[in-house]
Amino acid sequence: MAVRAGVVVTGSEVLAGRVSDRNGPWVARQLLQMGVDVAHLTVCGDRPADLTAQIQFLADQDVDLIITTGGLGPTADDLTVETVAALYGRELHLDVELERRITAIVERWRSRLGSVADSEPLSAGVRKQAMVPAGAQSISPTGTAPGVAMADDSGTLPAVLILPGPPSELQAMWPDAIESACVAAVLERRESVVEATIRAYGLSEADLAATLRTAEKSITGFGELAITTCLSRGELEMVTRYEESAAAAYSEVLTLIDKHHGAQLFSTDGSTIDDIVATRAGGRRIATAESCTGGMIAARLTDRAGSSAYVVGGVVSYANEVKIGSLDVPAALIDELGAVSEPVAARMAEGALNRVGADVAVSTSGVAGPGGGTESKPVGTVCFGIAVAGRPTVTRTLRLPGDRASVRALSVTVAMHMLADALGGA
Amino acid sequence: MAVRAGVVVTGSEVLAGRVSDRNGPWVARQLLQMGVDVAHLTVCGDRPADLTAQIQFLADQDVDLIITTGGLGPTADDLTVETVAALYGRELHLDVELERRITAIVERWRSRLGSVADSEPLSAGVRKQAMVPAGAQSISPTGTAPGVAMADDSGTLPAVLILPGPPSELQAMWPDAIESACVAAVLERRESVVEATIRAYGLSEADLAATLRTAEKSITGFGELAITTCLSRGELEMVTRYEESAAAAYSEVLTLIDKHHGAQLFSTDGSTIDDIVATRAGGRRIATAESCTGGMIAARLTDRAGSSAYVVGGVVSYANEVKIGSLDVPAALIDELGAVSEPVAARMAEGALNRVGADVAVSTSGVAGPGGGTESKPVGTVCFGIAVAGRPTVTRTLRLPGDRASVRALSVTVAMHMLADALGGA
Numbered sequence: 001m002a003v004r005a006g007v008v009v010t011g012s013e014v015l016a017g018r019v020s021d022r023n024g025p026w027v028a029r030q031l032l033q034m035g036v037d038v039a040h041l042t043v044c045g046d047r048p049a050d051l052t053a054q055i056q057f058l059a060d061q062d063v064d065l066i067i068t069t070g071g072l073g074p075t076a077d078d079l080t081v082e083t084v085a086a087l088y089g090r091e092l093h094l095d096v097e098l099e100r101r102i103t104a105i106v107e108r109w110r111s112r113l114g115s116v117a118d119s120e121p122l123s124a125g126v127r128k129q130a131m132v133p134a135g136a137q138s139i140s141p142t143g144t145a146p147g148v149a150m151a152d153d154s155g156t157l158p159a160v161l162i163l164p165g166p167p168s169e170l171q172a173m174w175p176d177a178i179e180s181a182c183v184a185a186v187l188e189r190r191e192s193v194v195e196a197t198i199r200a201y202g203l204s205e206a207d208l209a210a211t212l213r214t215a216e217k218s219i220t221g222f223g224e225l226a227i228t229t230c231l232s233r234g235e236l237e238m239v240t241r242y243e244e245s246a247a248a249a250y251s252e253v254l255t256l257i258d259k260h261h262g263a264q265l266f267s268t269d270g271s272t273i274d275d276i277v278a279t280r281a282g283g284r285r286i287a288t289a290e291s292c293t294g295g296m297i298a299a300r301l302t303d304r305a306g307s308s309a310y311v312v313g314g315v316v317s318y319a320n321e322v323k324i325g326s327l328d329v330p331a332a333l334i335d336e337l338g339a340v341s342e343p344v345a346a347r348m349a350e351g352a353l354n355r356v357g358a359d360v361a362v363s364t365s366g367v368a369g370p371g372g373g374t375e376s377k378p379v380g381t382v383c384f385g386i387a388v389a390g391r392p393t394v395t396r397t398l399r400l401p402g403d404r405a406s407v408r409a410l411s412v413t414v415a416m417h418m419l420a421d422a423l424g425g426a
Numbered sequence: 427m428a429v430r431a432g433v434v435v436t437g438s439e440v441l442a443g444r445v446s447d448r449n450g451p452w453v454a455r456q457l458l459q460m461g462v463d464v465a466h467l468t469v470c471g472d473r474p475a476d477l478t479a480q481i482q483f484l485a486d487q488d489v490d491l492i493i494t495t496g497g498l499g500p501t502a503d504d505l506t507v508e509t510v511a512a513l514y515g516r517e518l519h520l521d522v523e524l525e526r527r528i529t530a531i532v533e534r535w536r537s538r539l540g541s542v543a544d545s546e547p548l549s550a551g552v553r554k555q556a557m558v559p560a561g562a563q564s565i566s567p568t569g570t571a572p573g574v575a576m577a578d579d580s581g582t583l584p585a586v587l588i589l590p591g592p593p594s595e596l597q598a599m600w601p602d603a604i605e606s607a608c609v610a611a612v613l614e615r616r617e618s619v620v621e622a623t624i625r626a627y628g629l630s631e632a633d634l635a636a637t638l639r640t641a642e643k644s645i646t647g648f649g650e651l652a653i654t655t656c657l658s659r660g661e662l663e664m665v666t667r668y669e670e671s672a673a674a675a676y677s678e679v680l681t682l683i684d685k686h687h688g689a690q691l692f693s694t695d696g697s698t699i700d701d702i703v704a705t706r707a708g709g710r711r712i713a714t715a716e717s718c719t720g721g722m723i724a725a726r727l728t729d730r731a732g733s734s735a736y737v738v739g740g741v742v743s744y745a746n747e748v749k750i751g752s753l754d755v756p757a758a759l760i761d762e763l764g765a766v767s768e769p770v771a772a773r774m775a776e777g778a779l780n781r782v783g784a785d786v787a788v789s790t791s792g793v794a795g796p797g798g799g800t801e802s803k804p805v806g807t808v809c810f811g812i813a814v815a816g817r818p819t820v821t822r823t824l825r826l827p828g829d830r831a832s833v834r835a836l837s838v839t840v841a842m843h844m845l846a847d848a849l850g851g852a
Contacts (some may be wrong), residue, residue, distance in 0.1 A: 012665070016451075017452060017454035018451075018663070020447075021447065021451075032442055038442065040441075040470055042466060043468070053483075057479075061479055074636075075638060077653060121635070121636040122636040124639055125639070126632075168828040168829065171829075204532075204535050206500050206532050206535065209500040209547070210500075210547040212502065214547050226438075226472075227503060228439055230437065230444070231592065232439075232445050239438070239444065285745075294727070294729075295721030295728065298716075301720070303720075306797070312744060312745045313745055314742045316728075316739040316742065318737050319711075319738045321782075321783055322739040325783065326752070356747075356748050403594065406593075
């Protein structure tokens with residue numbers, strides 16, 4: 001039997017959509033990579049009744065492990081430990097040693113920030129964070145909030161692991177947390193599952209769906225494959241989870257997809273376009289010349305640890321003067337054709353190549369909107385250029401759908417694929 | 427009584443943490459802004475039993491409205507409509523007119539992508555998307571997936587609104603969706619709630635918590651305020667929701683916070699640091715010179731519609747040659763002090779100011795990690811510079827916590843605040 005988990009993310013700021021949830025996805029990835037099936041993820045605000053309801057819901061769904069994130073801070077809206085303890089029928093007691101350690105951490109932070117708050121209510125906050133449910137195991141804090149792991153001795157409720165909300169704290173505490181006795185006991189019951197990912201660019205979800213329908217009819221064991229597809233930022237991703245015994249069926253599906261959509265498939269081993277650009281770059285050096293993407297391509301390239309080996313840098317030429325002054329685009333060319341034109345994109349890429357001293361340069365110039373669109377160049381029109389030393393510069397123009405954020409995000413995807421192509425063709 | 431809603435996000439890719447959920451937060455924002463209380467948000471994969479369980483859970487929590495996103499595509503893992511229809515006891519019937527419209531949309535996309543898929547399984551996908559539950563109202567598709575709105579005539583289940591997963595489709599369909607008869611009937615029962623946001627920079631959550639504990643003891647009506655605090659990327663945000671009758675209590679809390687933390691408070695009207703930079707820029711022009719942030723500051727500044735009025739552009743000087751060649755940093759200075767030093771950050775900012783032709787320029791040079799740290803400049807060490815025409819250049823050095831992504835994100839926050847200060851002090 002698969003081990004099933006449920007994840008509860010707490011925090012009104014997440015529920016209200018003011019802050020995007022970075023913990024749920026991270027915890028889910030860890031669990032799936034360990035072979036745990038994530039059945040439900042729920043988000044609740046700071047009302048104890050809602051949190052109790054969600055945990056009870058997950059227990060009713062027969063999950064083996066519940067992981068909560070958030071609600072361990074010093075403020076009055078942080079109620080996770082006491083709410084879960086109440087549901088599990090545990091008293092809270094003060095862990096004096098923990099209180100001492102948290103006090104030391106808080107004092108260090110306060111002195112750094114030059115805090116002037118009253119110390120009495122501050123101690124009340126620390127005391128609150130040092131309360132541990134009876135019989136539970138405390139997970140050492142990396143910030144100020146300790147975690148809690150506990151099992152229900154009666155066996156009617158799942159094991160629960162309570163972790164703090166700040167992603168860096170949670171992630172730093174994770175190794176200790178999964179080694180806590182009651183979590184480790186659940187994890188021992190796992191079975192092995194394979195997860196395989198393929199990615200395509202320029203393929204519609206409808207076409208992939210059609211091919212999967214064909215596969216369903218013709219391939220034995222297709223039903224053993226848990227396939228999910230997702231279109232994100234112009235790339236179509238298909239993830240399949242299966243037990244080892246269904247490997248032959250997956251291989252046949254892959255062959256069929258490759259037959260129908262081979263030209264659009266760019267990854268069958270889980271690698272991303274970022275991985276491919278990094279690998280293909282080899283010793284070559286990449287530069288950027290960005291207008292409508294305003295630095296997003298450079299930011300994406302440098303997201304990656306070690307990118308200094310192949311990213312030189314670039315120019316964000318948002319204003320035309322910068323296209324002219326820093327990338328040597330002739331002013332007359334902009335006057336004649338407009339900044340959003342393939343010849344300007346070409347000169348931008350060539351300017352970056354020469355000025356920054358790179359082997360490959362990519363450029364963007366487009367109308368991200370909401371303003372600035374014209375009849376001939378509506379919002380979403382983006383021109384791209386790729387300059388490679390010693391080769392003719394390549395340009396293309398696309399009309400990308402959606403709002404400003406969408407046009408910019410899709411432009412980055414296009415640029416990454418053009419870069420990968422340029423690096424691959426050498 | 428407040429109108430309560432629950433949001434269900436479907437999609438194994440979201441549950442698995444491979445794709446971040448953009449719909450839940452967006453829908454929650456819309457609902458809260460309309461005065462609807464969002465009680466729960468749940469994420470489920472593509473298993474009908476899990477979706478049924480989540481919707482039943484929300485119904486058990488007495489929400490008045492359930493909104494689902496995703497699972498309306500043509501693939502076999504898209505099961506929302508049939509799963510919800512089964513729970514609500516409705517038969518599905520084919521809407522022939524809808525089928526015709528979806529076919530036209532799919533054909534247009536296929537011809538653009540040069541699709542070669544078999545047309546029979548493609549039609550099956552379209553037919554699946556054109557199935558509507560008996561008695562439900564169909565919401566016109568903007569992509570290929572129509573939405574569905576329906577009420578439970580027996581009154582035992584909440585009204586449900588079923589929307590597609592692609593964020594641009596969902597957002598485009600939203601105005602029609604909330605005007606559908608059964609959703610509008612729920613929204614009529616709303617009451618008015620005020621939501622107020624303040625933001626601080628350089629203030630610890632522990633200190634704010636201490637002040638709120640003081641407020642709790644001393645301010646009448648404090649209990650009427652639903653306060654949530656959240657630390658995100660180095661900024662502390664406090665959001666308070668209250669009915670009009672509690673306005674005086676909120677005002678007193680604000681006065682107390684201002685007394686204790688006035689120097690750290692930078693916004694009491696909901697404006698973000700991005701808003702403040704944009705407003706303060708006035709006619710002045712901003713440039714960037716980025717090393718460790720690799721384009722993220724420029725990308726952040728240009729995220730904003732209309733930013734071309736004050737963002738000129740900048741240089742991503744990831745490699746030292748670019749710092750020297752495009753920003754006029756003396757090579758000897760880098761040799762002597764290293765690229766991560768305040769004098770280099772100062773010269774980078776001045777170089778951007780002069781080269782790009784701006785009034786204010788901000789620079790970053792740091793060790794984002796995971797590699798590159800030394801004893802004197804460990805990972806997280808970041809130097810910042812602000813150059814303003816006609817003024818001495820300002821620099822500072824910080825040691826930022828966390829991993830590469832955290833150091834880069836926090837650096838952007840610091841740079842935005844330094845920009846705001848520089849623009850405000852003129």
